[in-house]
Amino acid sequence: MSADELWWRRPFQMFQTNLREIDAGLDVERVLDYLEDFGARAWLLSVGGIVSNYPTDLEFQTRNPALAERPSGDLVGDAVAAAGRRGIRVLARMDFSKVDHRRAERHPEWCFTGADGTQQVYNGLTSVCPSGDYYQHRLFEVVDEVLDRYAVDGFFFNWMSFNEVDYSKAHRGCCHCLACRRGFAAFAPGTELPAGPGSPGYPAWRRFTAGVLDELTARVRAHVSARRPAAPLILGDRADIVFHEANNAVGRTLWHHRTAEHVSAARTHRPDVPVLTNAVAFVDMPYRLAGEEPNHFAQYLVQAIARGANPSTYIMGTPDDVGYECLDVAGELTRFHRDHDAFYRDLAPAARVLLVRPDPLKLAPERLEEATGEFRGLYSALLEAHVPFDVLPEPRVPDVAAQGRLDGYGLVVLPDLGPLDPAAAAALGRFARGGGGVLATGASGFDGEGSQLDGSPVLRRTAVRDTVESVRSMHLRRPGRDGARPRGELPVVGAFHVVEPSPDAETDLPVLSRAPYGPPEKCHGHLPLDIPGALWRAHGAGQVAVLPWTPGRAYHQVGLSGHRDVFVEAALRTANGPVRVDTDLPEQVEVVLGGSAAGGVVHLINHSGEVPQGFRAPLPVHGRRLRVPWWSRQPSFALRSRTGLDPDGAGALPRLDLFEVLVERPPVADR
Missing domain, CATH: 2.60.40.1180 (Golgi alpha-mannosidase II)
Known part of the structure; x- marks a missing residue:
């Protein structure tokens, strides 16, 4: 089928009723009335997996006993038929992450197994492993049964992952089932299967599990597409529709731009692939009776549609069961998106600055935290300075470059990424040579002493200061403009990489040496050093700039506008052409x-x-x-x-x- 014939290639709006076992007797027509008033044209309905809301004949599936409340005994059949009469799409929510005790005992080879040999049991259900037979084969039998019986319009698979963290936020470690042992040994020969994040082999484990899930997603997508081409799979990067859940959580520090970041990362990578943002209308799963703050929920949907995602609202139970105050604004924004779909059709990113997001699969947990702080600080700086930008995951840089889409940008920003993939480094060098600007901060592009970036203004790196004590009391001097007096000093927070400039590099932001910071009588002695905090160098028609410290981490942690302004000034100086509105x-x-x-x-x-x-x-x-x-x-x-x-x-x-x-x-x- 052509893209124009696929319903999900056009803007759509969704509503999810995440049903409990006791909800199988719901009034289908009443729910559909609510969805139509809400502005939703698609319904994500709980269909199968842990509990089947239809009369499954598969031995390894469990019929919902509450189906007995329905005259038909079939919630899915009733919903699909009623929605079809109204022109509302029904998508099947499946959850294959767990099985009951009886099936776990019968098929231990399906189950997630900890390093201590124990299974992962939560509320009587046992987690299964994506490497095992249940995911790799039985899943397809369930999908076929659903497709054989019902004209569903798509599928979403909940929690298709290696369940290292359970519903109580407890870390359960890496899976040591036989399938994972075999697979990891083939993936990383000679590397010991890790027990958890503290193990040396954990980064390799993350890459292994990502590959397993990517391959499984691709197989499911191909299977569904072959049987029903108009039914998309909503899941990860290899699916027809990329899924993002916008949610809150008690005890988690809020990143206010999380929704916009994730949508932008998906749309920048593949602007022709739809994204669905499913916004959770309650505070947290344990507190699912408490609705989200309306102004908070509104940001989920506004950030989503602004970056080109389709909006969805997610509740527990049915609309009759909840009185979430945020549903009023959710409906208002959903109807706005529906009523202006001509302007949201094929909405793709159009900024001239590209902010690269660190790759979590290559960094140790502590380095990932540091790089994330740098990324978020630079994200906030660009936003506040009205420099529009798109986000791109670091591993996707070679893909976007190969498609020629880097050429649409005037600047690429690399926030403390560490060593770069050689293909990415080469692509960025070609981008700068052709007229683009590349701005690297922190450790971006450093591999040992040398820089990986063609045209770098750094001849070599001579020292690394990346502990709190090693940079404490270090400052950068901001020279005045046009010979005026200096604009003051900025503290170095995070890390500083001492570099030797290339002979033809331009430099700025000289370093002031560390000095005692207590007692007050001894707080003196800062000396100007011949060490730059900013470097530029022409490369072909463009230029490469390096800030060999972490202004984003500094801004994220301390909040001084000077850190933001120094970075933005460097960005505007490096960019090819205008990038600021x-x-x-x-x-x-x-x-x-x-x-x-x-x-x-x-x-x-x-x-x-x-x-x-x-x-x-x-x-x-x-x-x-x-x-x-x-x-x-x-x-x-x-x-x-x-x-x-x-x-x-x-x-x-x-x-x-x-x-x-x-x-x-x-x-x-x-x-």
């Missing part, structure tokens, strides 16, 4: 650029309501302006306020509350 919007307003079938699209997201662990109502913003310097056609209409704009971008924008969407032309009804 012309605006007087406050720094709390994010600018997201995209291009759709209807032309250029600008989303403005108001983050002024951010608080440490959530969001409150944002403060309204009035009378500001915005212009995208490299766009020949500026937005002429604001969709949410239904207001015309100055076509030159010089006029005032309408009042901005939570978000606004600026487009090149108004909808047909507004012309």
